[in-house]
Amino acid sequence: MTGAPRFDARFRAALADLIAWRRDVRRFKPDPVDPPMLERLLDLASLAPSVGNSQPWRFVTVDDPARRQAVIADFTARNREALESYASERAQVYAGLKLEGLQVAPIHLAVFCDQATPQGHGLGQRTMPETLRYSAVGAIQTLWLAARAEGLGLGWVSILDPQAVAQALDVPVGWEFIAYLCLGWPAEEHLDPELARHGWQDRTALSRKVLKR
Amino acid sequence: MTGAPRFDARFRAALADLIAWRRDVRRFKPDPVDPPMLERLLDLASLAPSVGNSQPWRFVTVDDPARRQAVIADFTARNREALESYASERAQVYAGLKLEGLQVAPIHLAVFCDQATPQGHGLGQRTMPETLRYSAVGAIQTLWLAARAEGLGLGWVSILDPQAVAQALDVPVGWEFIAYLCLGWPAEEHLDPELARHGWQDRTALSRKVLKR
Numbered sequence: 001m002t003g004a005p006r007f008d009a010r011f012r013a014a015l016a017d018l019i020a021w022r023r024d025v026r027r028f029k030p031d032p033v034d035p036p037m038l039e040r041l042l043d044l045a046s047l048a049p050s051v052g053n054s055q056p057w058r059f060v061t062v063d064d065p066a067r068r069q070a071v072i073a074d075f076t077a078r079n080r081e082a083l084e085s086y087a088s089e090r091a092q093v094y095a096g097l098k099l100e101g102l103q104v105a106p107i108h109l110a111v112f113c114d115q116a117t118p119q120g121h122g123l124g125q126r127t128m129p130e131t132l133r134y135s136a137v138g139a140i141q142t143l144w145l146a147a148r149a150e151g152l153g154l155g156w157v158s159i160l161d162p163q164a165v166a167q168a169l170d171v172p173v174g175w176e177f178i179a180y181l182c183l184g185w186p187a188e189e190h191l192d193p194e195l196a197r198h199g200w201q202d203r204t205a206l207s208r209k210v211l212k213r
Numbered sequence: 214m215t216g217a218p219r220f221d222a223r224f225r226a227a228l229a230d231l232i233a234w235r236r237d238v239r240r241f242k243p244d245p246v247d248p249p250m251l252e253r254l255l256d257l258a259s260l261a262p263s264v265g266n267s268q269p270w271r272f273v274t275v276d277d278p279a280r281r282q283a284v285i286a287d288f289t290a291r292n293r294e295a296l297e298s299y300a301s302e303r304a305q306v307y308a309g310l311k312l313e314g315l316q317v318a319p320i321h322l323a324v325f326c327d328q329a330t331p332q333g334h335g336l337g338q339r340t341m342p343e344t345l346r347y348s349a350v351g352a353i354q355t356l357w358l359a360a361r362a363e364g365l366g367l368g369w370v371s372i373l374d375p376q377a378v379a380q381a382l383d384v385p386v387g388w389e390f391i392a393y394l395c396l397g398w399p400a401e402e403h404l405d406p407e408l409a410r411h412g413w414q415d416r417t418a419l420s421r422k423v424l425k426r
Contacts, residue, residue, distance in 0.1 A: 004402035005230045007362040015228070015362050017218045019260050019355055042423060047232050048354065051371055053406050053414040060424045067426050082339050090334060099337075110426075120414050121303060124312075124371040126295050131371045133343070134391070137350040141261065142232055144351075145358070149220040149228050158264055158337040158344045169426045178347070189217035193266050201266040201333050210255060211273045213280050213323075213382045 018148055021191060025153025026101040028184040033106055037150060038183070045143035050135035051128075054120025057139040057178075060169050062108035070168035071160065071180065072102050078159045093199050100157045105182035110165060111140055116174035136178045143181075153186030231361055234404060238366025239314040241397040246319055250363060251396070258356035263348035264341075267333025270352040273382050275321035283381035284373065284393065285315050291372045306412050313370045318395035323378060324353055329387035349391045356394075366399030 007015075042059055050056060062068055079099065086094050102108070113136040125132055144154045162177035196202050220228075255272055263269060275281055292312065299307050315321070326349040338344055357367045375390035409415050 003404070005227070005234060006364070007227065007231060011224065011227050012359075012362045014218070014220065014224050015231070015359065016257060018220065018228070019257050019359065021218060022260070022262065024262055044229060044232050046422060047235070049235065049237055049357065049369060051369075053408040053416070055417055055422075057422065058424070059422055060426050062426050064426055078340050082336070085339065086334075094336070119417065121299075123295070123307070123408070123413065126298065126372070127291050127374050128371045130346070134347070134350045137347045138354040138357075141351040141354040142358075144262065145355075146225075146228065146232065149225050151219070156262060156264075158341045159339070161340050169424075171424065191216070195266040195336070200336065203266070204268055204332065209259060209268075209270065209272055211271070211382075211384065213273050213275050213277055 018145055021189070022144055022148050023153070023190060024155050024194060025186045026098045026155045026194060027187040028101045028104045028153065028182065029187050030104050030106060031185050033152065033184060038107060041143050041146050044146040045139040048135065048139035048142045050120065050138070051125055051131040052120030052123030054117055054132060054135060056114045056117050056119070056132050057136040058112040058114050058175055060110040060112065060171060062110060062169060067168050068108055071108070071165060074160050074164040074168070075100060075102060075157060078161055082159060097195070097198055097200060099159060101155050101182040101184070102157065105155070105184040107183035109181040109183055110169055110177070111136055111179045111181065112171055112175035113178050114174060115176050133176060133178060140179055140181070147183060151185065152183060155182040157182065231358055234402070235357055235361050236366070236403060237368050237407060238399045239311045239368045239407060240400040241314045241317045241319070241366065241395065242400050243317050243319060244398050246365065246397060251320060254356050254359050257359040258352040261348065261352035261355045263333065263351070264338055264344040265333030265336030267330055267345060267348060269327045269330050269332070269345050270349040271325040271327050271388055273323040273325065273384060275323060275382060280381050281321055284321070284378060287373050287377040287381070288313060288315060288370060291374055295372060310408070310411055310413060312372060314368050314395045314397070315370065318368070318397040320396035322394040322396055323382055323390070324349055324392045324394065325384055325388035326391050327387060328389050346389060346391060353392055353394070360396060364398070365396060368395040370395065
């Protein structure tokens, strides 16, 4: 019990700012990020909660130009398919959106979940095996907030074929693809989401989301 | 660009403490949590990232004693099955673990993902429909950190049958169960995970988790 930190109102106000200003960033400056900063962020992400303390998150930094190009090519193809799936007016809005920062972001970070990990000995996964993947997602949100506290922006790209990414990055068998993250210094900063600002989807009223039972 | 907050080294150090001391809490004091505090936490959770800005998280506060009892009964049955699935030595350790704080935690909060939401118009979900559920997980980790900053503890119970919980809580069709959370004032605080302290699964070295490609 001793040694547990107490967080004050000033910290909580700054944390609320951090959460509000987290945002998905797709417009980056090309400036590099110091490797020790990325290591610190990955260390913090690895303190996320995990089912049975399984710690199933696996990170892949993608620097090889050919591998990056393979990921970009997959995004381009999947994004074209997505555009074609929308009817006229929506398609026009969709075509105008900037959905990723793959060309400029200095860091490409892929996140996988090791479905075969013996860690955790299956605790908590029996009825909800998906909690192993959810653990990797908790690590991503932790990384996202820690990155923003450094002034970095992060963008999550999901318009990708998971098999194509796993193949392009040659990851071990049993690693399931969770997310492809662009990380770097943001060229712009906003409090409102990019997709709200560009007419795709507004934020909804918060009060509608709680049921009492 | 104007108005974006800058976070200093002192804040980052406190954030790192927060992330490290987040912990899954299963030992609660029975003291109540002020309703406005829970509302603030849910507002912050609702600022989490979501695919296509779909905001699919749905929160259910469970106060009805019969509904709480139904959830506890399901946990008890599923936990017995889990115990029976382990061989002798592991089973002994498992039997000694405290895996939830359902009996004492003042707040029971179930989190669902609205799979039928039209919000986001499907953007980003075409090749990875699971990102809708992942969005709800990001909201949980945001809530968890914000709760810890208030001195609250949170425990995630996954030893439950998702269908049984959805039925016990009578949620709308299309809501998929993501997590059952216990929230309240912790009776103990620790830097090390409960499951490491009680011999189930240690934390692993952080350096093993990054592949370079």
